[in-house]
Amino acid sequence: MITYALMFAFGCFGLGLLANLWRIIRGPGRADRILALDTMVINSIALIILYGIWQGTAVYYEASMLVAMVGFVSTVAYCRFVLRGDIIE
Amino acid sequence: MIVDVIISICLVVGGIFGIVGSYGLIKLQDTMQRLHAPTKATTLGVGGVLVASMLYFLFKEDTYTFHELLISAFLFLTAPITAHFMAKTHIRMRELRGTLPETQRKHGWSLYDTPPEMLTDPPADEVKSLESR
Numbered sequence: 001m002i003t004y005a006l007m008f009a010f011g012c013f014g015l016g017l018l019a020n021l022w023r024i025i026r027g028p029g030r031a032d033r034i035l036a037l038d039t040m041v042i043n044s045i046a047l048i049i050l051y052g053i054w055q056g057t058a059v060y061y062e063a064s065m066l067v068a069m070v071g072f073v074s075t076v077a078y079c080r081f082v083l084r085g086d087i088i089e
Numbered sequence: 090m091i092v093d094v095i096i097s098i099c100l101v102v103g104g105i106f107g108i109v110g111s112y113g114l115i116k117l118q119d120t121m122q123r124l125h126a127p128t129k130a131t132t133l134g135v136g137g138v139l140v141a142s143m144l145y146f147l148f149k150e151d152t153y154t155f156h157e158l159l160i161s162a163f164l165f166l167t168a169p170i171t172a173h174f175m176a177k178t179h180i181r182m183r184e185l186r187g188t189l190p191e192t193q194r195k196h197g198w199s200l201y202d203t204p205p206e207m208l209t210d211p212p213a214d215e216v217k218s219l220e221s222r
Contacts, residue, residue: 002145005097009138012104016111016131023114023123031120031179038171039114039127042164046107046135049142049157050100058146061156068160072167079174083181083200 002053009050016043034078041071092148096141103137106130120179128172136161 020043023036045064052060077087110133113126139157146152177200180189186201 001093001097002100005100009100009104009107012108013134016107019111019115029120029179029182031175031182032123034178035120035123035127035175036114038175039111039131042127042131042135043107043111045160045164046103046138049135049138049160053142053145056150058150058152058154058156061154061160065156065160065163068163068167072163072171075171076174079171079178082178083174 006050006054010047013043013046013050017047030082034075034082037078038071038075041067041075045071092144096144096148099137099141099144103134103141105134106137107134110134120183121176124172124175124179128168132164132168135164 017040020036020040024033024040027033027036045067048060048064048067052058052064080087107130110127110130113130114123117123117126139161143154143157146154180198181200186198189198189201192198
């Protein structure tokens with residue numbers, strides 16, 4: 001049963017990644033593209049954790065934690081660059 | 090058996106919330122509306138997957154870890170900050186100084202006006218005593 005639920009969740013987050021890609025290509029403004037990239041990072045965190053359950057190893061926590069931190073910092077840095085033209089003043 | 094059902098429900102609910110958040114990014118019309126879907130629904134979906142992972146490793150592999158709670162706490166903390174930054178970016182890109190409403194305060198929009206002196210906000214009763222002086 002867990003296997004089927006895992007497959008369902010993999011499919012959901014994979015489709016979510018495709019939706020984000022569509023918004024990145026299509027999005028009218030820079031804010032839309034930054035938002036889609038941030039959502040892509042969150043979806044990929046979910047995919048990494050699901051892969052960890054699938055494999056049955058606890059190795060992937062650190063990877064998902066690192067991806068979460070790098071995604072947050074990069075989103076804030078990109079917004080900061082668009083807002084002020086500089087990241088650290 | 091019961092544990093299997095609970096883990097599967099967590100996974101399915103997390104997946105549904107994740108796809109709803111990403112579908113809202115396509116479906117909604119305006120950038121400010123689009124901010125709602127990923128910052129709330131997708132964060133909740135990842136939270137469901139993390140709870141499922143924690144239960145799985147607790148009952149199936151007999152290893153108990155707090156790492157997942159750490160990740161979900163980090164995501165819940167950072168989602169409002171990124172949403173605020175993206176709203177500011179949208180205002181900066183799309184709105185002009187004249188189209189924004191007045192702030193009804195002493196100081197204007199922080200995006201356009203120079204910031205006031207770096208004072209910490211005093212409490213409300215202190216402001217009243219200052220104004221009555």
